[in-house]
Amino acid sequence: MDMMKNPLLSIIVPVYNVEKYLRTSLDSIFVQDTDDCEILLINDGSKDGSLSVLREYEKKYRNVRVINKVNEGVSTTRNCGLDECRGEYLYFMDADDILHPQLLSFLRKEIVEVYPDIIVWDFATFYTNPKFVPIPSEVKIEDVQNEHKEAFNYLMANGSAVSLCSKAIRRSRVGEIIRVDPTMTYGEDMFFCWKVILMADNIRYIRLPLYYYRQSGYGATNRFHPDLYEHYRRAFDDIRLFVEQQGIVNVNILANIDYHFACRIPALTSMEIRAPYSIDKQVSHLQHVLQDEYIRRGLLSNSQLNGKLFTLARNNEVSKMLKIARLEAVKSKLLYPLKKILK
Numbered sequence: 001m002d003m004m005k006n007p008l009l010s011i012i013v014p015v016y017n018v019e020k021y022l023r024t025s026l027d028s029i030f031v032q033d034t035d036d037c038e039i040l041l042i043n044d045g046s047k048d049g050s051l052s053v054l055r056e057y058e059k060k061y062r063n064v065r066v067i068n069k070v071n072e073g074v075s076t077t078r079n080c081g082l083d084e085c086r087g088e089y090l091y092f093m094d095a096d097d098i099l100h101p102q103l104l105s106f107l108r109k110e111i112v113e114v115y116p117d118i119i120v121w122d123f124a125t126f127y128t129n130p131k132f133v134p135i136p137s138e139v140k141i142e143d144v145q146n147e148h149k150e151a152f153n154y155l156m157a158n159g160s161a162v163s164l165c166s167k168a169i170r171r172s173r174v175g176e177i178i179r180v181d182p183t184m185t186y187g188e189d190m191f192f193c194w195k196v197i198l199m200a201d202n203i204r205y206i207r208l209p210l211y212y213y214r215q216s217g218y219g220a221t222n223r224f225h226p227d228l229y230e231h232y233r234r235a236f237d238d239i240r241l242f243v244e245q246q247g248i249v250n251v252n253i254l255a256n257i258d259y260h261f262a263c264r265i266p267a268l269t270s271m272e273i274r275a276p277y278s279i280d281k282q283v284s285h286l287q288h289v290l291q292d293e294y295i296r297r298g299l300l301s302n303s304q305l306n307g308k309l310f311t312l313a314r315n316n317e318v319s320k321m322l323k324i325a326r327l328e329a330v331k332s333k334l335l336y337p338l339k340k341i342l343k
Helices: 019-030 050-060 074-084 103-113 151-157 188-199 228-245 251-262 265-272 279-290 293-301 308-314 318-342
Strands: 009-015 037-044 064-069 089-092 118-126 141-144 167-170 203-214
Touching: 009 019, 009 050, 009 074, 009 103, 019 050, 037 050, 037 074, 050 064, 064 074, 074 089, 074 188, 089 103, 103 118, 103 167, 103 203, 141 151, 151 188, 151 203, 151 251, 167 188, 188 228, 228 251, 228 265, 251 293, 265 279, 265 308, 265 318, 279 293, 279 318, 293 308, 308 318
Parallel strands: 009 037, 009 089, 037 064, 118 203
Antiparallel strands: 089 167, 118 167, 141 203
């Protein structure tokens, strides 16, 4: 079998202006055995020297394919990878992050021996140099049940359903149906993951951090997104429509969708304090958000949402919510330099 025509795994790396970290990230792939992998490096119109770095790796490794395209954003770039990849499984990596040196051996073993729809693993964060977790003699790997689509809530509770970068997905489960929403600039990978999880029959969960996410302080999560609530609302509407179209709708799934929309309250509150308009307008806008029917149902029907911010949200105490968010933002800004030193 020609592995370049029929690779076991396609590793898809969207690249945009990350020359500073790019070699370190790519080297974390190639220190591992990649003979049965194709590596798709997709340059999204970078203005720095990223493309030159990608060309170096394309010349050095026979299984690297570079795609150079105009800048359209990470979602469209990921969709380009979905359209171009040829692997039995596909995997997305961010171009400034780092893989654990044994990730690919774990994936290969799971694919060959179990052939699941999705392989999930944990991730860790770092600021300068990652500290790889030693691999124990016995690694805990779970078979996650999904007969009634319960994996959706289980993996969300573990924080494992959010990131694309901690999942290898059987390509046939994505097909032509599931794509990343190109209109979203925040949280777009999460909604893609949810659809894939809802379509899966069998999932394997490796309880080890095998992906290392770089904390820079300058990513999309730290910018103001004026239409965040509207994007979330449209995405949750899309998820509800998706489960109906696929015939997998049940009461638990719909309740979980409400719950997870309500879980966005901290992000929505944090985003509001970055808004360039008056505090009165921030209060008014957040009050409007809290009246959303999904959020209200999620807040009122789920006792798991029991933190202080959620209690204030139930009581519509918006000014206090914004005050807490401002204090947390100041604390985070003050602690960021210290965390860089310690990690």
